[in-house]
Amino acid sequence: MKQRRAGIVLGTLLVATTASATTARDASIAAMADRLAAQGVDRGYVLDVMAQAKTLDSVLNAMRRPAERKAWRDYRPIFLKPERVTAAQRFYETHRETLVRAEATYGVPIPVILSIIGVETYYGRNKGSFRVIDALSTLAFDYPPRAEFFQRELEQLFLLSREETLDPTSLKGSYAGAMGFGQFIPSSYRAYAVDFDRDGTRDLIGNPVDAIGSVANYLAVHGWDANYGIAAPVQNGAAAVEKMEAAVRVERSKDSLVALGVQGIPEAWSALPLDVLGLQGANGDEHWVVTKNFYVITRYNRSPLYAMAVTQLASEINTALGL
Ligand SMILES: [Ca+2]
Incomplete structure (x- = not known):
């Protein structure tokens, strides 16, 4: 009898928890639909699309197992492969004029643009197979650590879809809702995508020309400086590193780093704000002095491992293309 009663109480609690989760979700969706309606998006349409979200x-x-949790020695081989450099060369041959125009327009070097598109999607080969509406709504309502962020992106998806005449129920992307050759999330797509072939739409999914211009524009808006390099290996850098493989801020002077014993900082960078990144390499710890441009790459993806993979792949592409 006691057992039976405990069972009933537990059952009631479970039902209550599920019901309140559903209610909270419905309330969030209703509030989002209200905000979108205030911006002219049909409220019923929003609710209809959200009813189709899985x-x-x-x-x-996937969210709980990002590649960025690996050490550098295990992360680097994922992206630094000869085949990816070959794919970059092919993409360059196909889109040479566009890449030259993007570099001239935004001041971002061709190998950096190529490297980002290569790391993100292997030149459009892996643009993601999740429905963006499913990915974003899953993370918005079932992943509490980032719920606020992804609820905003979900709302941005509806605004983007209206602006670019996209169907939110058929758009495909990554598990985090990033779309197209350069994997832009909806808010980035709205803010930084450019119509680089001037056909009247910003298409980052089917149009590599728009995607190339948009990646360059993204880096330019975030402060890319064509006069800076990105990163250089240094010796005796351990004392300048607080935490290995952690985010860099790039607010330190060359003198302050030299005072800590760091050796090998390029002469040309004497007056630039710098930082030192420590990585767990295949042959032990590595130390790299990085410039503001390295930080700009981390505006694309916060991981310093990502930024270093982009930096090193860009260098290999640069060599392969003879630029
Ligand atoms: Ca276009």
Whole structure:
């Protein structure tokens, strides 16, 4: 009897928890629909699209196991492969004029643009197979650590879809809702995408010309400086590193780093704000002095490992293209 009663109480609690989660979700969706309606998006349309959104365990699993949690020695080989450099060369041959125009327009070097598109999607080969609406709604309502962020992106998706005449129920992207050759999330797409072939639409998914211009524009707006390099290996850098493989701020002077014993900082960088990044390499710890441009790459993806992979792949592409 006691057991039976405990069972009933537990059952009631479970039902209550599920019901309140559903209510909270419905309330969030209703509030989002209200905000979108105030901006002229049909409220019923928003609710109809959201009713088609599926919660995906595969999205939650991918979010909990990002590649960026690996050490540099295991992360680097994922991206620094000869085949990716070959693919970059092919993409360059196909889109040479566009890349030259993007570098001239935005001041971002061709190998850096190529490297980002290569790391993000292997030149459009892997643009993501999740429905963006499913990915974003899963993370918005079933992933509490980033719920606020992804609820904003979900709302941005509706605004983007209206602006660019996209169907939010058929758009595909990554498990985090990033789309197209350069993997832009909806807010970035709205803010930084450019119509680089001037056909009247900003298409980052089907149009490599728009995607190339948009990646360059993204880096330019975030402060890319054509006069800076990106990163250079240094010796005796350990004392300048607080935490290995941690984010860099790039607010230190060359003199302050030299005073800590760092050796090998390029002469040309004497007057630039710098930082030192420590990485766990295949042959032990590595130390790199980095400039503001390295920081700009981390505006694309916060991980310093990502930024270093982009930097090193860009260098290999640069060599391969003879630029
Ligand atoms: Ca266009």
